[in-house]
Amino acid sequence: MSADIVTAPAEVTSNRVPRRAGRSSRVNRTRFSTWAYIAPAFLLYGLFVIIPALHTVYISLFNWDGVTLATWAGFGNYESVFTSEALRGAIEHALVLILFFAGLPILLGLVLTAVLSRFRRPGMSLFRVIFFLPQIVPLVAVGITWRWMYNEDGAVNQILRAIGLGGITRAWLGDFNLALFAVGLIGTWALTGLCTMLFVSGAQKVEPNLYEAARLDGAGAIREFRAVTLPALRGEIAVALTVTTIAALASFDVIYVSTNGSPGNTTTVPGLLVYRLAFTDGQVGQASALAVTLTVLILIVVLIINRLVDAKDEQ
Amino acid sequence: MSSFFRREIRMRRRLVIVGAGFALLLAGCSSLTPGSSASTSSTPSTSSAAVSATTSTGGAVASSGAVGSGSGVAAVTTAVPADKVELKLAFTDSPDMTKALIAAFEKKFPQVTITSQYTQFNDYVKSLKLAMSSDSAPDLAQYNAAFGTFVAGGLIRDLTPYEQAYGWDKSFPKSALDELRVDPTGKILGTGALIAVPGGLSLVGVYYNKQLMTKAGITSPPTTLTEMEADLAKAKTAGITPVSVGSLDTGGLHVWASVMNVSTDVPALKNWINGKAGSSIVTPAAIAATQKFADWAKKGYFPASANGTSENDSATAFAKGASLFLINGNWAAAQLDKAMGANVGFMVMPPATAGGKAVGNGFSVSYSISAKSKHPEAAAAFLNFLQSPEASVIEDAGGFLPPNASAAPAATGVKGDLKKANQAVVSADGLIPFPDFAAPAMLDSLESGLQSVIAGREQPQDFLQSLQTVWTAYHGS
Numbered sequence: 001m002s003a004d005i006v007t008a009p010a011e012v013t014s015n016r017v018p019r020r021a022g023r024s025s026r027v028n029r030t031r032f033s034t035w036a037y038i039a040p041a042f043l044l045y046g047l048f049v050i051i052p053a054l055h056t057v058y059i060s061l062f063n064w065d066g067v068t069l070a071t072w073a074g075f076g077n078y079e080s081v082f083t084s085e086a087l088r089g090a091i092e093h094a095l096v097l098i099l100f101f102a103g104l105p106i107l108l109g110l111v112l113t114a115v116l117s118r119f120r121r122p123g124m125s126l127f128r129v130i131f132f133l134p135q136i137v138p139l140v141a142v143g144i145t146w147r148w149m150y151n152e153d154g155a156v157n158q159i160l161r162a163i164g165l166g167g168i169t170r171a172w173l174g175d176f177n178l179a180l181f182a183v184g185l186i187g188t189w190a191l192t193g194l195c196t197m198l199f200v201s202g203a204q205k206v207e208p209n210l211y212e213a214a215r216l217d218g219a220g221a222i223r224e225f226r227a228v229t230l231p232a233l234r235g236e237i238a239v240a241l242t243v244t245t246i247a248a249l250a251s252f253d254v255i256y257v258s259t260n261g262s263p264g265n266t267t268t269v270p271g272l273l274v275y276r277l278a279f280t281d282g283q284v285g286q287a288s289a290l291a292v293t294l295t296v297l298i299l300i301v302v303l304i305i306n307r308l309v310d311a312k313d314e315q
Numbered sequence: 316m317s318s319f320f321r322r323e324i325r326m327r328r329r330l331v332i333v334g335a336g337f338a339l340l341l342a343g344c345s346s347l348t349p350g351s352s353a354s355t356s357s358t359p360s361t362s363s364a365a366v367s368a369t370t371s372t373g374g375a376v377a378s379s380g381a382v383g384s385g386s387g388v389a390a391v392t393t394a395v396p397a398d399k400v401e402l403k404l405a406f407t408d409s410p411d412m413t414k415a416l417i418a419a420f421e422k423k424f425p426q427v428t429i430t431s432q433y434t435q436f437n438d439y440v441k442s443l444k445l446a447m448s449s450d451s452a453p454d455l456a457q458y459n460a461a462f463g464t465f466v467a468g469g470l471i472r473d474l475t476p477y478e479q480a481y482g483w484d485k486s487f488p489k490s491a492l493d494e495l496r497v498d499p500t501g502k503i504l505g506t507g508a509l510i511a512v513p514g515g516l517s518l519v520g521v522y523y524n525k526q527l528m529t530k531a532g533i534t535s536p537p538t539t540l541t542e543m544e545a546d547l548a549k550a551k552t553a554g555i556t557p558v559s560v561g562s563l564d565t566g567g568l569h570v571w572a573s574v575m576n577v578s579t580d581v582p583a584l585k586n587w588i589n590g591k592a593g594s595s596i597v598t599p600a601a602i603a604a605t606q607k608f609a610d611w612a613k614k615g616y617f618p619a620s621a622n623g624t625s626e627n628d629s630a631t632a633f634a635k636g637a638s639l640f641l642i643n644g645n646w647a648a649a650q651l652d653k654a655m656g657a658n659v660g661f662m663v664m665p666p667a668t669a670g671g672k673a674v675g676n677g678f679s680v681s682y683s684i685s686a687k688s689k690h691p692e693a694a695a696a697f698l699n700f701l702q703s704p705e706a707s708v709i710e711d712a713g714g715f716l717p718p719n720a721s722a723a724p725a726a727t728g729v730k731g732d733l734k735k736a737n738q739a740v741v742s743a744d745g746l747i748p749f750p751d752f753a754a755p756a757m758l759d760s761l762e763s764g765l766q767s768v769i770a771g772r773e774q775p776q777d778f779l780q781s782l783q784t785v786w787t788a789y790h791g792s
Contacts, residue, residue: 059349062348062349064349064350065350065464065467066350066444066464067350067444067448067464067465067467067468067470068350068464068467068468069348069350070348070349070350147625150623151620151623151624151628152618152620152623152624170619170620170623171563171619171620171621171622171623171624172623173563173622173623174562174563174620174621174622174623174624174766175622175623176622176767176770176772179623259563260564260759260762261759261763262563262564262622262762262763262766263563263622263623263763263766263767263770264763264764264766264767264770264772264773265763276756276759279440279441280755280756280758280759281755281756282461282464282755284349285349
């Protein structure tokens, strides 16, 4: 539907010279009604998304503490964004988080899907609900809960002690080498359900007789998954990859409530720096510049992901 | 799906053009400069600041507001207007205490009604930034370190004339009032206009577990830092964790700052925290103090999990008997009193030499008057009420130390210890602001830096240098 709306004005311009007089008014009417259809959504979107976004870009060109009169900064804020060492660390951490927010959940999601789709039983939807549950819990609650679980005497260490691994217990979020991985695993926990749900519903589109054929040909579980399920899930994987990569690069809430960047600065992420700049350091201009840069970075990564998927499409 | 994205990109290109148009429009309209609403809405001559205008005319309220205009030597009155007055008070801490204070004040001055607006801490500063610059600004607002920017924006009334009229310099502790003075730029604390008045003080000191003390063979609480170090060693030998530390957030800060307070020159330290030009934290004494803190961590005086434990959790651990000492504020007293009863004691951080000055980090829950308030006399009467005996009882019950230290109700146990410590610090003028007040970005640097020092990943000098870098970025060298 959106395709019609988008392409309609282009058609109109190409037919600027009407072949028949009667057509012109119809075209005009089409043009009017096209805009009329777009208008409500466009107005709302413009008012609450586009204008605020542009306003952010605008603010990023000023030195502003959030209260007093701002002074023009030009691209000075962007300069400090690109020379900031703290930001480089934060971007590195975000890239590591992609592994935990996108890589692991997709991998785990595929494994779960393979299991769930091979052994179809009544009550499948129950499993989907169970796997999807982490998505329903607000991320702030997730972060606080995991902060407790990673405590010295938290659930994680209790389990480790119970299975005889008492030697490796520690306050996980306080460990300079492991805190980032610990935080990343929170993301894995939260996003695996989303990926699984996407994949399971994708796998359900597959004609059951395809599986039957594969089995008749003597394919085992792994072969069957690789030959039948995986190709059918290409679109879902692309969606999952896009969504989870954005979640990793734009992560803020889980980090903010679980470690706030600690220990040292080993778990800082760009989103956290934006928040700190704007709301504690009173450098709203620089925060906006960083937010704009982060948005552009995310758009580039998403574009790359889509290009990769496209390239495969054309093969 | 992929084609969907391609279409999106095409759409986006069009939007960019539309967007460029918007941006031009915005740029053309100069009143859209961020922050212009804050300064245009205050009175014409005060685009600089209400507070700065006042200080320049020598303590008279000459700026916006309703009080005496014209001559510039307007005397303020301590008389509460007899007419019915309605005040709005915005706050974020201790709802019960605030409401009790308001009720007691309204009882004393029935013609004044105070409506309170509670905002959760995380949103308080953000929402207040908007509220204070709006025409419906609250008359009274609970002070917060971020108010510095409000001062530069001319949104807060200079209380110095009221201080003189009421004689607050005598009825409130000097060090507590000094923490609430700020220069016209809003950046340098401890000097200049008084912008808030305290309704309850906080104080950081040392809690000790009496049973564990006996168990470790310690006969009495330490009276010097050297004695305290000896006690830490004794506890360690006896298999007791010497100090509970929760440095995942602010817990490490209290320990480090307490060592700094008793080991370095207090006026110089205060100057640095207040932002006085030319101050530096990278001094030999500060390096030695930080080294001591690092050594404590290295010797295992802190729990191995310190960096993964929050300040709250460290207090809970201490309450359960996990350690000999806990360096924390009066806010933990109620919880510890309940859990440990007569087993817990409190003292100020032991001084470097016997008989040294009683010092400790502390701040206050305090209130400012908006520059836009139409009833500053009534609002000032509320501020004055904060040191009255009636208010002191309410503040004490709210878990704070009343600014009128002598009016605090008698107490026993750890609360009695706190009262004694507070009186000692107030009479020695030894209240020191928290070090993170030095600059807005300081707290994050302190927390992450101390985590690194505890883990032995950063040398004391490098840590202090990193703090100085943040300081210089905000204050200039």
